[in-house]
Amino acid sequence: MTLLYNLLDEPLIRTRLVADGQPRSFSLPGLFVALGQDAIRDFPALRPHQRHPWHAFLVQLAAIALHRAGRSELFDSEATWKQALLDLTPEHPDGAAWCLITPHDRPAFMQAPVPGANVDGWSSDRPTPDSLDVLVTSKNHDLKQGRMRAAGQDDWAFSLISLQTQAPYPGSGNFGIARMNGGSSSRPGLGVDPYGYIGRRWRRDVLVGLGHRSDVLTIGYKENLGFALLWLLPWDGESGLSFSQLDPYFIEVCRRVRLVQTADGISALRATTKGPRIYKDEAKARKGYTGDLWTPVHVAEGKSLGVSVSGFSYERMAELAFGSDYKKPPAQVVYHSDTGPRLELVAQAIAGGQSTTDGYHERRILLSPTVRKLMLQGQSNHLATTAKERVHAVGQLAFLLRNAIKTLLDGGKSRADPKGIPESISKKASLLAAPFEQAEDARFFIALNEEMESEQPDNERLQWLLSMADAAEAILKHAFTAGPQCGEQRYRAQTAALSRFHGGLRNPKTLPDLANYLRQRSIDKELP
Known part of the structure; x- marks a missing residue:
């Protein structure tokens, strides 16, 4: 099997530009350059519930690459970004780990290698990106599934990231992520959106991540050369990893999935597992307190925020924005560098449910000048x-x-x-x-x-x-x-x-x- 759809070399990620609204596709390194210039208006293929995992993925990946390169500022060229990303996968200099489709015993983008390349018995019931994605609705008419028959490669990339980095535990050997408090919870994203476009927030959060790395290390991660991209590691569906082995901004994969090329395009194979990728007892003991840049943690109970079907109501948002019950994550804090005429607090999450998901919730709150000043001064x-x-x-x-x-x-x-x-x-x-x-x-x-x-x-x-x-x-x-x-x-x-x-x-x-x-x-x- 050859390597197909290399995100480092091929312009597979569709965008619309700020300057004229025209479509333009980028490779991953090219996208980082464009984001650094705040030149991206939006991603037309990105679905609303995928916004936070995509943003978090881009921030974590850039922060990991910059730290490994010993830098505190963004790279400014596509070539340097590409080399920095390749340096994260030294055992795969051909870029296999950044391809959507590879031989099954090799890593593919957000897909762990299968020992022995044996996928016999894997389910082939995921023919479209939306059927692979994280959403599990109680009724198919809540959000129609299996509709994306003419999908692009970025549709698959977005669905992989959504599944692997925010999936709950619906049962039947489909374990959820470690960055949430329990299998029926969720991975919320609370942060500050500065004046500008998508790239402005991305740049801000990358620098916030670099600045807070030492703080996150204190909760039990590996300081240097911890496992960062978990899709690089072979996974038999039984073995697990410890938090002490991981980079503080590790990008996890919680499901065994492999994309394959068919006569009709791309399709997905999947298999259940006997345990989660990160040891269940460790994840359970942390209650979602993993140092995630966007997740509030309840001060008294030491557990991460869970979002229910009521979403971000005014009562919940008033407490999250200004109250003291939750410790605000680094990305939610207002800093002196947050300049510009407009600043918003953004909250995003898929509500967790019992073997379902209870809808996507997003709320944005404009922070007025006086509110910004009080938050900046710590006078909340x-x-x-x-x-x-x-x-x-x-x-x-x-x-x-x-x-x-x-x-x-x-x-x-x-x-x-x-x-x-x-x-x-x-x-x-x-x-x-x-x-x-x-x-x-x-x-x-x-x-x-x-x-x-x-x-x-x-x-x-x-x-x-x-x-x-x-x-x-x-x-x-x-x-x-x-x-x-x-x-x-x-x-x-x-x-x-x-x-x-x-x-x-x-x-x-x-x-x-x-x-x-x-x-x-x-x-x-x-x-x-």
């Missing part, structure tokens, strides 16, 4: 307190709205024990009230930035509270169509619901600032 307490108060305010109004809608659907009955309301009414009330919290989620950080930038932050917050109250009342009135519709019962239900809502707004135990304002406004109206 005020930000955390303000965000927590706002989270509480949204929750209080959402609770008040749900209760008012319950009263409406219950016909305005006066119950001694609200717990007596039927469960069916409570569920319906939650559905009718959901648009309120969804809308507040969408504007939460915009409003927070406005308060932080305002010369009158107390007034800015009050106006936000009033706007939320108005929005909640509008949703309550819209729900009138779901309540009783006949005569006296309709009037009683609507009146009782409004009374409960407005009474809650004026209750100082709900939101004191809002209640005080509304009370004073009522007094002012009564004055002659």
